[in-house]
Amino acid sequence: MDNQVKRILIAEDSAEWQRFHSSLLKNYDKCKLEFNVCSSATDALTLLQASLNNQYDLIITDLQMETDFVPDFAGEWLVKQVKMLNQYANVPIVIVSATYNIAFVAHNLGVKYLSKRTLVNNPDSYYFMLDEIFC
Numbered sequence: 001m002d003n004q005v006k007r008i009l010i011a012e013d014s015a016e017w018q019r020f021h022s023s024l025l026k027n028y029d030k031c032k033l034e035f036n037v038c039s040s041a042t043d044a045l046t047l048l049q050a051s052l053n054n055q056y057d058l059i060i061t062d063l064q065m066e067t068d069f070v071p072d073f074a075g076e077w078l079v080k081q082v083k084m085l086n087q088y089a090n091v092p093i094v095i096v097s098a099t100y101n102i103a104f105v106a107h108n109l110g111v112k113y114l115s116k117r118t119l120v121n122n123p124d125s126y127y128f129m130l131d132e133i134f135c
Helices: 015-026 041-050 074-083 102-109 116-121 123-135
Strands: 002-011 031-038 058-061 093-097 112-115
Touching: 002 015, 002 041, 002 074, 015 031, 031 041, 031 074, 031 093, 041 058, 041 074, 041 102, 058 074, 058 123, 074 102, 093 116, 102 112, 112 116, 112 123
Parallel strands: 002 031, 002 058, 058 093, 093 112
Antiparallel strands: none
């Protein structure tokens, strides 16, 4: 087991999905995890900017949260903002969403994605994603 604590930021507006993420992360046993959950893209960006000296190791975001960023999804806006922070240039970002065009959006942003539909049917795919990033 890796002794270094890995920090994860989750941007998700649904309380049910916040619990889902939290439950999966608490059960992950291949390395120590510390995570913060926020319910909007703007709150996530605020946390990221405040943590430039103690960076997160992974950012997980939903696509559809607050509607302030039309025509972009809130999660899409967040990814674009993160990519402008030099300190986060090499930090992986994963979009977790039920949006029908998630693969297209993630590909255009140069990030990974997990479909919420896949996660509901196969929660282990979450652990595979964490293994790929941290192990």
